[in-house]
Amino acid sequence: MNAAGREILAGNTRAAARLMRDLDDEIPAAIRTLKQLYRHTGRAYILGVTGAPGAGKSTLVNRITTRLRKRGKSVGIVAIDPTSPYSGGAILGDRIRMQEHALDEGVFIKSLATRGHLGGLSRSTIDIVNVMDAMGKEIILIETVGVGQDEVEIVKVAHTNLVLVVPGLGDDIQAIKAGILEIADIFVINKADRDGADKAMREIETMVSMSSFKEGEWKPPVLSAVAATDKGTVELLEAVDRHQEYIYREGNLSRYRREKARVELVEILKTRLIEKAVADLDAHGLLDPLLADMANKRKDPYSISEKVVNHSFAFHFLNGGRKKSIKGKGSPR
Amino acid sequence: MNAAGREILAGNTRAAARLMRDLDDEIPAAIRTLKQLYRHTGRAYILGVTGAPGAGKSTLVNRITTRLRKRGKSVGIVAIDPTSPYSGGAILGDRIRMQEHALDEGVFIKSLATRGHLGGLSRSTIDIVNVMDAMGKEIILIETVGVGQDEVEIVKVAHTNLVLVVPGLGDDIQAIKAGILEIADIFVINKADRDGADKAMREIETMVSMSSFKEGEWKPPVLSAVAATDKGTVELLEAVDRHQEYIYREGNLSRYRREKARVELVEILKTRLIEKAVADLDAHGLLDPLLADMANKRKDPYSISEKVVNHSFAFHFLNGGRKKSIKGKGSPR
Numbered sequence: 001m002n003a004a005g006r007e008i009l010a011g012n013t014r015a016a017a018r019l020m021r022d023l024d025d026e027i028p029a030a031i032r033t034l035k036q037l038y039r040h041t042g043r044a045y046i047l048g049v050t051g052a053p054g055a056g057k058s059t060l061v062n063r064i065t066t067r068l069r070k071r072g073k074s075v076g077i078v079a080i081d082p083t084s085p086y087s088g089g090a091i092l093g094d095r096i097r098m099q100e101h102a103l104d105e106g107v108f109i110k111s112l113a114t115r116g117h118l119g120g121l122s123r124s125t126i127d128i129v130n131v132m133d134a135m136g137k138e139i140i141l142i143e144t145v146g147v148g149q150d151e152v153e154i155v156k157v158a159h160t161n162l163v164l165v166v167p168g169l170g171d172d173i174q175a176i177k178a179g180i181l182e183i184a185d186i187f188v189i190n191k192a193d194r195d196g197a198d199k200a201m202r203e204i205e206t207m208v209s210m211s212s213f214k215e216g217e218w219k220p221p222v223l224s225a226v227a228a229t230d231k232g233t234v235e236l237l238e239a240v241d242r243h244q245e246y247i248y249r250e251g252n253l254s255r256y257r258r259e260k261a262r263v264e265l266v267e268i269l270k271t272r273l274i275e276k277a278v279a280d281l282d283a284h285g286l287l288d289p290l291l292a293d294m295a296n297k298r299k300d301p302y303s304i305s306e307k308v309v310n311h312s313f314a315f316h317f318l319n320g321g322r323k324k325s326i327k328g329k330g331s332p333r
Numbered sequence: 334m335n336a337a338g339r340e341i342l343a344g345n346t347r348a349a350a351r352l353m354r355d356l357d358d359e360i361p362a363a364i365r366t367l368k369q370l371y372r373h374t375g376r377a378y379i380l381g382v383t384g385a386p387g388a389g390k391s392t393l394v395n396r397i398t399t400r401l402r403k404r405g406k407s408v409g410i411v412a413i414d415p416t417s418p419y420s421g422g423a424i425l426g427d428r429i430r431m432q433e434h435a436l437d438e439g440v441f442i443k444s445l446a447t448r449g450h451l452g453g454l455s456r457s458t459i460d461i462v463n464v465m466d467a468m469g470k471e472i473i474l475i476e477t478v479g480v481g482q483d484e485v486e487i488v489k490v491a492h493t494n495l496v497l498v499v500p501g502l503g504d505d506i507q508a509i510k511a512g513i514l515e516i517a518d519i520f521v522i523n524k525a526d527r528d529g530a531d532k533a534m535r536e537i538e539t540m541v542s543m544s545s546f547k548e549g550e551w552k553p554p555v556l557s558a559v560a561a562t563d564k565g566t567v568e569l570l571e572a573v574d575r576h577q578e579y580i581y582r583e584g585n586l587s588r589y590r591r592e593k594a595r596v597e598l599v600e601i602l603k604t605r606l607i608e609k610a611v612a613d614l615d616a617h618g619l620l621d622p623l624l625a626d627m628a629n630k631r632k633d634p635y636s637i638s639e640k641v642v643n644h645s646f647a648f649h650f651l652n653g654g655r656k657k658s659i660k661g662k663g664s665p666r
Contacts, residue, residue: 031635038633054387126634254628261627261634269638270607276642277602294594295587300371301459301594302364305602309609312645 005033009040011136013108020110023127034127037134042257044076044133045244046140048155048183051164056190057143060164060227064141065101067237073139075101076132079111080125080144080154108132122154122267129157156263159256160243161185162236165204167196184220186239192224192232218246277308338366342373344469346441353443356460367460370467375590377409377466378577381475381488381516384497389523390476393497393560397474398434400570406472408434409465412444413458413477413487441465455487455600462490489596492589493576494518495569498537500529517553519572525557525565551579610641 007015022030047064051057058079065075101107110128112121125142132140142158155161163184187208189201204222213219221239225232247256281287293299340348355363380397384390391412398408434440443461445454458475465473475491488494496517520541522534537555546552554572558565580589614620626632 035633035635038635039630042630257628258624261624264634265624265627265637266607266611268634269610269641270603272638272642273606273610273645274599274603277606277646278599280646291591291594291598294598295590297372297375300368301597301601302368302371304598305605308602308646309605312606313610313613313641 001036002029002033004029005036008033008037008131008135013105013135016108016131016135019131020128023131024124034130038130041130041133044129044137044140045160046129046133046142046158047240048142048144048158048161049164050144050155050161050183051190052145052166055164055166056227057145057164060162060188060190060225060233061141061143062101063227063230063233064237065107067233068139069101069104069106074106074137075108076129076135076137076140077101077107077109078125078128078132078140078142079109080121080142108135108137123271125154126157126264126267153263153267155183157260159247160240162188162240164188164190165200166191167194167200185218185243186236187220187222188232188236189222189224190227193226197224218243277312281308334369335362335366337362338369341366341370341464341468346438346468349441349464349468352464353461356464357457367463371463374463374466377462377470377473378493379462379466379473379475379491380573381477381491381494382497383477383488383494383516384523385478385499388497388499389560390478390497393495393521393523393558393566394474394476395434396560396563396566397570398440400566401472402434402437402439407439407470408441409462409468409470409473410434410440410442411458411461411465411473411475412442413454413475441468441470456604458487459490459597459600486596486600488516490593492580493573495521495573497521497523498533499524500527500533518551518576519569520553520555521565521569522555522557523560526559530557551576610645614641 001009004015004019008019019030019033023034049057049061049064061077061079065077068075101109110132112124112128129140129142142155144155161183163186165187167189187204189197189204191197192201201222201224208220208222223232223236223239225236227233247253278287281290290299290304294301294304334342337348337352341352352363352366356367382390382394382397394410394412398410401408434442443465445457445461462473462475475488477488494516496519498520500522520537522530522537524530525534534555534557541553541555556565556569556572558569560566580586611620614623623632623637627634627637
């Protein structure tokens with residue numbers, strides 16, 4: 001373990017912030033540190049908070065953080081926020097996140113606003129959660145809109161997922177996301193003092209009751225809250241505790257860990273593969289001619305991708321050195 | 334060209350719908366048809382309509398479609414909508430898209446609600462736009478929330494991008510997205526009869542004026558509209574016409590076509606690469622052991638990804654057969 005890694009394992013906030021910045025800049029030494037830190041992860045409890053813009057995620061995360069701090073827990077917060085205000089200026093309202101906890105040493109807040117072109121948001125989130133985990137944060141909150149594909153996939157790294165719903169918004173916001181249904185462990189009707197809260201609760205309860213659950217399987221409870229006035233936060237955290245008990249049961253925990261590993265591997269590998277493929281095509285002087293051929297309709301992206309993919313993988317090096325590569329199958333046309 | 338392809342080139346709606354369904358199911362014959370159709374694409378004018386949930390995208394798309402139909406144009410609409418209502422039921426409000434145009438033969442509507450686990454949304458959008466283009470739709474509208482990473486990337490295939498902003502919503506919705514700023518060709522303050530419309534317009538105009546534009550470069554106009562009452566639609570389409578003139582200028586068009594090709598290749602290749610990598614790892618019996626090693630912290634996803642990537646690409650087959658492969662660099666640890 002290098003010096004940076006040791007500082008992070010000791011909980012050094014400044015070292016962790018520096019590593020996150022270096023990972024953003026893709027500095028090789030930072031990735032080496034992260035590799036070494038990975039084996040020290042797996043201690044944090046990860047809590048996903050998903051909801052449409054305007055659902056009150058930040059407010060709820062703030063309330064939860066206050067309660068967790070009172071329990072003496074250290075907290076990490078990752079806000080996946082592609083809605084970054086224009087550089088330096090207040091465009092239609094700037095916001096300062098979590099002002100209440102900004103000076104609390106026990107709370108580490110990281111907002112992810114930048115996006116790479118090749119899918120860096122999911123990978124960055126995984127990196128940051130792992131750094132926070134390694135530095136000893138006991139609870140890590142991931143706040144996300146859950147609208148994009150990557151955003152839904154990423155919360156699968158959480159032990160427990162809260163899905164926020166607000167009564168009385170337009171159905172454009174309100175329609176429950178198919179992908180989010182799969183991942184919800186606890187539903188929260190937030191802003192429950194609004195008209196339509198009972199209706200929203202009944203509808204989600206009906207929806208949950210329409211799903212079939214196996215004996216002993218977790219059935220998502222539907223709670224109500226008014227995060228703005230802290231109403232319902234205690235009950236919410238009690239539900240999280242109950243889900244934690246459920247997740248910590250033998251079979252469930254290993255299933256969760258395997259799923260977390262799968263998401264981590266897929267997201268990291270996906271980003272690396274496309275970065276390398278594009279860089280290599282470019283280094284061979286192939287990228288520009290291929291794009292020109294596509295623009296002129298002499299080539300199509302499906303055939304190009306098929307050729308690249310068919311000639312790409314050979315995994316014997318992962319297989320104890322035994323040579324068992326998958327041969328390129330050639331192209332069907 | 335096979336029979337299915339010929340039917341689609343002739344504008345057959347049923348054949349196009351069938352191909353889209355088969356592409357969803359990843360039927361090989363459908364991908365072969367799509368490869369052949371690709372060279373017949375590039376005739377449609379693609380219009381992106383991006384805005385947060387509740388911004389009034391569907392309503393505006395509806396209004397635009399009505400106007401385009403009056404001009405005698407055939408229209409394709411792709412709604413990227415991860416907010417799919419729960420199977421078959423009306424959960425917190427079901428919505429029927431574009432009822433007005435549902436029976437119009439000149440309008441083809443496809444809503445993309447399903448999501449694959451490995452990034453299928455962008456790729457599906459590209460596929461559908463290409464099918465609509467090949468079948469002869471003159472204008473293709475892509476409606477998207479633009480919140481997720483994939484969703485922002487995907488609208489780069491459009492010739493012209495409209496970005497919708499609504500005055501007076503919470504800043505959670507309202508903060509202009511960094512990624513969307515890059516892609517906006519025309520800003521639309523929708524629901525401009527609401528309080529705060531003038532303020533929103535001034536702020537976006539200020540923001541645009543702070544950016545530097547080269548001589549002759551397109552400067553995004555900021556328009557106002559009330560899509561619900563059709564106010565501003567005519568002026569909006571006039572702005573689209575002006576942008577079309579701009580884009581059709583020699584250098585601009587080739588730059589656009591190259592960028593479209595880049596997005597298509599990257600998105601298609603990205604999906605194919607990760608699908609193939611995971612399938613091959615699994616076929617070699619390597620996936621489960623790797624995930625177990627990760628769960629037990631004996632291996633980390635960064636090192637695994639690095640090894641896979643370093644041993645993956647060899648592009649001589651794209652390079653006129655000349656052998657010039659990139660050797661695996663081994664792993665740094």
